[in-house]
Amino acid sequence: MQTPPGAALPPADDRAGYGRAGSGVTGAGIRPVVALQNVTRRFPGVLASDAVSLGFLPGEVHVLLGENGAGKSTLVAMLSGLQQPDAGQILIDGAAVSLAAPRDALRLGIGTVFQHSMLVPSLSVVDNFTLGGPWWQRPDRKALAARIQAAAAGPGLRVDPFASVASLSLGERQQAEILRALMRGSRCLILDEATAMLTPQEAGALGALMRRLAATGLAVVFITHKLQEALAFGDRITVLRGGRNVGMIAPDVLQARSGAENTAHIVSLMFGEDSRRPDPLSHDLPRPAPPQKGPALLKVAGLSTAGGPQPLRDISFTLHAGEIFGIAGIDGNGQKALAEALAGQIPSTGTLHLGGAEINGGVAARRRAGLSYVTDDRLGEGIVAGFPVATNLVLKEIGQPPFWRRGLVQSATIAAAARALVQAFDIRTPDVTTPAGRLSGGNIQKVLLARELTGQAQVVIFAKPTYGLDLQNITAIRARIREAAGHGKAVLLISTDLDELLELSDRIAVIERGRLSPPYPNDDTARAAITRLISGATGGADV
Amino acid sequence: MLSETFLITLFLGAVMAGMPLLLAGLGEQLSERAGVLNIGLEGMMLAGAWAGFVAAWASGSAGLGFLAGAGAGLVVAAFMALFCVIMALNQIVVGIALVLAVQGLTALLHFVQFSQSYPRLDGMQAWAVPGLSQIPLLGPMLFSHNPVVWLGLALTAAMAFLYRQTNLGIALQAAGDRPAALDALGGNVTRLRVLTVLTTGALAGLGGAFMSVAVAGVFVPFMSHGNGFIAIVLAMLARGRPLWVLGGAFLFGASLSMTTALQVVGVNVPVDVIQMLPFAMVMLVLVLAGRKANLPAALGESFERGAR
Amino acid sequence: MSERFRTGAGRELAIQALFLIGPLLAVLILGGLILLALGANPFSYYAFVVERGMLRPSGLEATLTRMGPLLLIASGLIIAFRAGVWNLGGDGQFLLAAVMAAALAPLLHQAGWPVWLLLMAGLLTGAITGAAWAVLPALLRARQGLNEIITTLMMSFLGVSLANLLVKLAFLDPTTTTPQTRTLPVEARLPRLFDTTISSGLLIGLVVVILVHLMMTRTAFGLRLRVVGANPRAALHAGLAVPALTIAVFALSAGLVGLAGAVDVLGIQGNIRADWNPAYSLSVVPLVFLARLNGYGTIVYVFLFSALSIGAESAARRLGVPGYFSLVIVALMLITFALSDHFQKRRQRLSQI
DSSP, X not given: OOOOTTSOOOTTGGXXXXXXXXXTOSSSSOOOSEEEEEEEEEETTEEEEEEEEEEEOTTOEEEEEOOTTSSHHHHHHHHTTSSOOSEEEEEETTEEEOXXXXXXXXXXXXXXXXXXXXXXXXXXXXXXXXXXXXTTOOOOHHHHHHHHHHHHHTTTOOOOTTSBGGGXXXXXXXXXXXXXXXXXXXXEEEEESTTTTSOHHHHHHHHHHHHHHHHTTOEEXXXXXXXXXXXXXXXXXXXXXXXXEEEEEXXXXXXXXXXXXXHHHHHHHHHOTTOOXXXXXOSOSOOOOOOOOOOEEEEEEEEEOOSSSSOOOSEEEEEETTOEEEEEOOTTSSHHHHHHHHHTSSOOEEEEEETTEEOOSOHHHHHHHTEEEEOSOIIIIIOOTTSBHHHHHTGGGTTOTXXXXXXXXXXXXXXXXXXXXXXXXXXXXXXXXXXXXXXXXXXXXXHHHHHHHSTTOSEEEEESTTTTOOHHHHHHHHHHHHHHHHTTOEEEEEOSOHHHHHHHOSEEEEEETTEEOOOEEOSTTHHHHHHHHHHHHHTOOOO | OOOHHHHHHHHHHHHHHHHHHHHHHHHHHHHHHTTOOOTTHHHHHHHHHHHXXXXXXXXXXXXXXXXXXXXXHXXXXXXXXXXXXXXXXXXXXXXXXXXXXXXXXXXXXXXXHHTTOOOOOOOOOOEEOTTGGGSTTHHHHHXXXXXXXXXXXXXXXXXXHHHHHSHHHHHHHHHHHOHHHHHHTTOOHHHHHHHHHHHHHHHHHHHHHIIIIIIISSOOTTTTTTHHHHHHHHHHHHTTOHHHHHHHHHHHHHHHTHHHHHXXXXXXOOHHHHHHHHHHHHHHHHHHHGGGOOOOTTTTOOOOTTOO | OHHHHHHTHHHHHHHHHHHHHXXXXXXXXXXXXXXXXXXXXXXHHHHXXXXXXXXXXXXXHHHHHHHHHHHHHHHHHHHHHHTTOOOOOXXXXXXXXXXXXXXXXXXXXXXXXXXXXXXXXXHHHHHHHHHHTTHHHHHHHHHHOOOHHHHHHHHHHHHHHXXXXXXXXXXXXXXXXXXXXXXXXXXXXXXXXXXXXXXXXXXXXXXXXXXXXXXXXXXHHHHHHHHHHHOHHHHHHTTOOHHHHHHHHHHHHHHHHHHHHHHIIIIIISSOBTTOOOOHHHHXXXXXXXXXXXXXXXXXXXXXXXXXXXXXXXXXXXXXXXXXXXXXXXXXXXXXXXXXXHHHHHHHHHTOO
């Protein structure tokens, strides 16, 4: 599997080489390992699961596909015993069961690999495998390690039992977690957004692994919001929208139709037949106009940092007014350090010229000079969750006129400015006094955009600006980014989503272990070139 | 000055003064490993000191005193567990409240029973290892101690074994570092944390009882005098290593027992200077090794299933 | 939400009142049970405390006088807690500052300084001493990220012992046999208010606590501190100088606690006896929490606590219930209010439909 998930994948024939155990079992005669019957789960204000019925057959990769907020995580939580349905039943081998706690799910053979690693980083792999064992026992680490290696050989997993989890990559951690679930006798393996943090190769390898596991008779449940992955890896696809099961595509249907037909069908299920919004999943959007070579606005030369998980090494580039400059790469290769060093949040060496004048100093000075930064860690550092939206909108202007005069807060001025921004950026909030933490992720992101795009900003750094947002907000945020560049601002777009970069950028460079590649113009060959660069970076992780 | 009497007095004094710190420190280390910062430790020690004294005084048995002390510490810890682990109230606020409550209550209870007098207990018998304790110098230093001292040493070894060699030890570390992982694998984070807090309380209470019953032979209001907080620092610095708690407790014990040892050889040092020593030592250690006083990732955070 | 609120407004108000009064009632009942166990009549005890602490003029004057230093300590704690700094070392800061002020003021008086200048010098000495005693925890927290709960507590124990040592060795009054510092004559102390015995320390306390409240809520500096307290990473992201602000918080907080020590000595005590340690700070911690770090609320709680402790001190002499009882009451209040807060939040979460 060398095909990155972003590419248009031919769904059917590509899978010919993998186990087809699932292909023949289109319902008749085979009982699902795990089934949901009219499962309903309510949260304050939300119907997260609305009478969902589903069945997971042995030998199949069953994809649960849906946007953020479609109810996928709630289903996972109920299947793994973290939450309980308000109504409806969960059946295992046809019998209704109660999954009151995670241990019940494990005992009954449902193993879940969560999106966020459930390994204890300070323990070794083998110790993580003993977790949950009888407390009085002395773990026989040697024997267990041998069993781990034996068990890993079958599905072709690579796990070093004595490595410390903290030293493993995200992909390696995931393999360890899958193996752990298998060794606990899981018959139904749930992979929750398993490809979200992986490189294209790792994602492809995971897809192949899922198919191998299904071939052994396991019921594999793959939860994702990426349509291409669903088509590439799944035997059966169930689409969720607004907490409901809005349609299931059986294996025979899936195989009988062309990729385009399947895509069209699924898109209509995911977004509703009547949805008129531009289809963000197609890559035939008009490319942004070729860079109109505005004046060079930001010149970075020899930028390096020390310390941190991934220091920067000698990064140089130039940003022109009106340009969107994309930075691609797998997460953890220095993206965060780059954004923070530019914004002045962490110390760095090298020079930075904005509009001809050298800028240095801290965040405040750089911001005054016209450089602003939209962080990807919205809740962690972007906002103060308990403070009102209005305060968060002026969080980087504390003490500045007109919002503060002689050190005293001008509440009316702030409120008025905040209301104007709420209007202009379409921030959905009951009031400007509402604590910012109560807003949805998309609206919090809009608060950040409003804060960073107004005022004297000439250069704007975006870090993963649409990560974790739903489609509507993704579209809105991308429009804002284009608009900023259209107004003559220079945009640095750091993203791990290659499609996003290809859609928005004029030029793209790849960051890899703290170094930046030369930029590529975003033309027809860009996807292949960038993919090759990213792939080279990981040294080809194969399984 | 480094005479045999001085050394023996200092060493035995260090063991006696260090033992409450060792017991409370081992307990605190246990709950910190599971992710609970036990600011109320001082209160648990003080409760143990009071209950231990009263029981020993009433029954004439030091053993019953120790038991009662452990029980009293356990009771205070039960409140800590209920409020902080189960109901997830702020651990610092509850910790302070418990310290204040125990300070007030023990002082009141002592007043009710003894008014302004402070009766003394008879001295306790050391348990000497037959034969070995007859060796000159080393004999009395190493092989003739209160039974609780032997218990403390055994506990240190047991804790070290528990952390490294049992599934429980691994589960404890998970509860402190990534509680959600333990929960997802069928462990019960809340139950584990409640148990560690209760154990901490019992150990701190035993330490307190050792103070009043074995060391001082008398109960005085507020007598734990910051020992609980020193034990917290010990546990923080030692992180997962029980032997370090042992070493630290002995060092602090030595600085506490310095007055007596010096007086024995005729040097007079103001008691305030001596009282300052352990705290000054803690600050010195923190200045030198501050960065290394790492704590578990989820320390002080309550666990709620599904909340990230 | 607003719809619900309008229809159930009466019921809602009743529930809010319950959350406010319930804990107080629970404390009185629990305290009463303890009093019963001590062999005292709860009703007469409470009545006595109210009468001595609030109603009788001399009691009320004593209560108001005690409020001065307590309000200053509370102001210091409000700044620290709002900025996310757990300054639990108030007792050491207070006592050392008091001792330094007590040592300096009589000397200046002998040297013939005018009273106002002497008082200014004394207050300033207190504030600086308090702040100085927080330098080490401040640096450790700002530079090394070391938890200040532990360091301030350690410095507090150190400070109390050092203060005692200073009284006994360095600042001993040679004219008396009791180990204490030289006594500041009454005419050189902080003036009394009008014809009462209330020290003007009360005014200083009230002014400072209100200023602190306004600073935290109305000024850019206060907001910066609150951002650091609420989300230090957001503070870094927004370009705030977090280490410098942290050090400023320690200095301000400990400085105000030190000022409290000076006000206590210059206005009330006049000298310091060896081994004197009122241990105000740890009792004020709960008060500012109960007031939810609000300056005005703090005034109310400090008044109640002062009345309680003055009343309880009289009760110790007259009814034989030791003053330690007020410690128990404060602890009970803290726990019951924390519980009420917990249930209130849970209720709000459940009703957010």
